[in-house]
Amino acid sequence: xxxxxxxxxxxxxxxxxxxxxxxxxxxxxxxxxxxxxxxxxxxxxxxxxxxxxxxxxxxxxxxxxxxxxxxxxxxxxxxxxxxxxxxxxxxxxxxxxxxxxxxxxxxxxxxxxxxxxxxxxxxxxxxxxxxxxxxxxxxxxxxxxxxxxxxxxxxxxxxxxxxxxxxxxxxxxxxxxxxxxxxxxxxxxxxxxxxxxxxxxxxxxxxxxxxxxxxxxxxxxxxxxxxxxxxxxxxxxxxxxxxxxxxxxxxxxxxxxxxxxxxxxxxxxxxxxxxxxxxxxxxxx
Amino acid sequence: xxxxxxxxxxxxxxxxxxxxxxxxxxxxxxxxxxxxxxxxxxxxxxxxxxxxxxxxxxxxxxxxxxxxxxxxxxxxxxxxxxxxxxxxxxxxxxxxxxxxxxxxxxxxxxxxxxxxxxxxxxxxxxxxxxxxxxxxxxxxxxxxxxxxxxxxxxxxxxxxxxxxxxxxxxxxxxxxxxxxxxxxxxxxxxxxxxxxxxxxxxxxxxxxxxxxxxxxxxxxxxxxxxxxxxxxxxxxxxxxxxxxx
Numbered sequence: 156x157x158x159x160x161x162x163x164x165x166x167x168x169x170x171x172x173x174x175x176x177x178x179x180x181x182x183x184x185x186x187x188x189x190x191x192x193x194x195x196x197x198x199x200x201x202x203x204x205x206x207x208x209x210x211x212x213x214x215x216x217x218x219x220x221x222x223x224x225x226x227x228x229x230x231x232x233x234x235x236x237x238x239x240x241x242x243x244x245x246x247x248x249x250x251x252x253x254x255x256x257x258x259x260x261x262x263x264x265x266x267x268x269x270x271x272x273x274x275x276x277x278x279x280x281x282x283x284x285x286x287x288x289x290x291x292x293x294x295x296x297x298x299x300x301x302x303x304x305x306x307x308x309x310x311x312x313x314x315x316x317x318x319x320x321x322x323x324x325x326x327x328x329x330x331x332x333x334x335x336x337x338x339x340x341x342x343x344x345x346x347x348x349x350x351x352x353x354x355x356x357x358x359x360x361x362x363x364x365x366x367x368x369x370x371x372x373x374x375x376x377x378x379x380x381x382x383x384x385x386x387x388x389x390x391x392x393x394x395x396x397x398x399x400x401x402x403x404x405x406x407x408x409x410x411x412x413x414x415x416x417x418x419x420x421x422x423x424x425x426x427x428x429x430x431x432x433x434x435x436x437x438x439x440x
Numbered sequence: 441x442x443x444x445x446x447x448x449x450x451x452x453x454x455x456x457x458x459x460x461x462x463x464x465x466x467x468x469x470x471x472x473x474x475x476x477x478x479x480x481x482x483x484x485x486x487x488x489x490x491x492x493x494x495x496x497x498x499x500x501x502x503x504x505x506x507x508x509x510x511x512x513x514x515x516x517x518x519x520x521x522x523x524x525x526x527x528x529x530x531x532x533x534x535x536x537x538x539x540x541x542x543x544x545x546x547x548x549x550x551x552x553x554x555x556x557x558x559x560x561x562x563x564x565x566x567x568x569x570x571x572x573x574x575x576x577x578x579x580x581x582x583x584x585x586x587x588x589x590x591x592x593x594x595x596x597x598x599x600x601x602x603x604x605x606x607x608x609x610x611x612x613x614x615x616x617x618x619x620x621x622x623x624x625x626x627x628x629x630x631x632x633x634x635x636x637x638x639x640x641x642x643x644x645x646x647x648x649x650x651x652x653x654x655x656x657x658x659x660x661x662x663x664x665x666x667x668x669x670x671x672x673x674x675x676x677x678x679x680x681x682x683x684x685x
Contacts, residue, residue: 169684208530208531210527210531210685211684212682214683227530227536227679227680228535228536228680230533230534231533233532237531238531240524240527243523244523244524244527245523246523246525247523248456248457249452253452256448257445257448257449258528260441260448261528261529261532261533262533262534263441263533263534289456305528
């Protein structure tokens with residue numbers, strides 16, 4: 156597989172801060188991969204996304220996109236890249252139609268194509284009837300969908316999504332998952348950060364667990380789960396739930412038989428991996 | 441391409457709020473003309489001409505400066521700090537240099553619009569000025585310099601208050617000092633030299649000279665172009681070099 160994004164020994168320190176937001180991070184994302192960055196609040200996910208968008212410049216290290224070092228003036232690389240930010244990042248006094256036109260103009264698309272593709276995307280996302288309203292009149296979910304339409308207008312090779320489903324209702328969230336899956340199946344490289352662990356587990360082929368500016372593990376959700384133990388036993392001791400993990404169901408049943416209180420046997424999820432990682436860190440503190 | 445995009449963006453902004461923009465651009469000039477033109481001006485003449493003839497070109501220069509600066513600085517700073525929509529410009533393949541030029545030109549056009557409004561307001565005051573294409577070119581170049589300064593202020597300012605302070609320390613002193621309300625020969629030598637270095641001094645003296653039927657000074661035109669180019673270059677340099685936008 157061709158390397159699409161290479162993050163090499165990247166360190167980012169914000170002005171006035173002693174601790175780096177990202178410390179010596181190295182990651183490789185392959186062409187056509189659906190890659191997830193998963194971590195708690197303040198882990199450094201958004202900093203990484205902003206570095207990829209060149210909104211931030213690393214203090215050390217470099218980012219290479221399809222063989223070219225990414226810089227703020229890298230126009231050819233940027234033509235192939237779209238980003239959906241965590242903040243709404245929309246002009247409040249512009250209509251969806253104008254937002255799409257601005258995006259098309261910024262990416263030097265012909266006017267006919269901007270119009271045709273905007274109509275198609277806004278219709279797909281149920282925003283066509285709202286295309287003449289200014290953004291400040293749109294709901295949070297509509298704004299989120301509009302940002303997706305804007306990101307897809309330019310038919311990018313690489314799509315970077317920072318918490319894209321925040322504020323969407325469960326139906327719209329599933330709809331977006333399906334769309335992202337389709338885009339990835341067509342060969343689009345997608346980098347996703349999310350708080351929703353089920354989202355990362357469902358969508359991503361590989362995941363980097365990131366915490367306090369460092370990447371702990373990079374692997375597929377299945378491998379991360381297997382490493383922790385595929386079967387979980389939850390036991391409630393009256394004040395909190397303790398989860399134990401086992402290689403298989405047989406081992407889990409053997410352990411459960413020794414328990415006196417209530418318990419539940421279930422499959423391990425990526426959330427367990429995430430909690431175990433954070434839990435280990437808290438214990439280490 | 442980036443220049444046209446930025447001008448288009450300013451046009452969309454203008455279309456959305458043109459009534460408010462028009463009303464706001466008329467208030468200060470109207471007050472200056474009533475207070476200084478009809479009021480104080482009725483008691484004075486300037487070089488054998490009514491004071492209002494002296495005042496109006498100065499007010500046009502001032503209005504062009506204020507409107508060009510605020511049209512760019514306020515909007516761009518809001519986009520950068522509050523709306524985060526400036527991020528999409530940075531992410532896009534549009535040349536930042538072209539975008540900065542486009543914003544400055546958009547600001548300049550807004551300045552020219554406010555200058556034309558001042559001319560319209562001045563009609564009932566019986567002002568006798570000669571208007572030539574060069575008069576409008578000076579208005580545009582003055583707007584270009586201050587539109588570019590607006591980009592710079594929006595990039596330097598880390599919040600809206602910073603932009604207001606920038607206006608307080610840079611724009612307001614120029615409003616009162618740069619040959620707007622009184623001729624510079626009344627000002628002591630050293631301060632006069634300092635004031636003559638400022639772009640608004642050149643804009644107001646040129647607008648006044650042309651409106652009195654005199655020729656334009658190529659030196660003043662060059663000064664306004666140099667200021668515009670310098671502010672744009674510094675803005676692009678800062679956008680490209682800042683580690684945290």
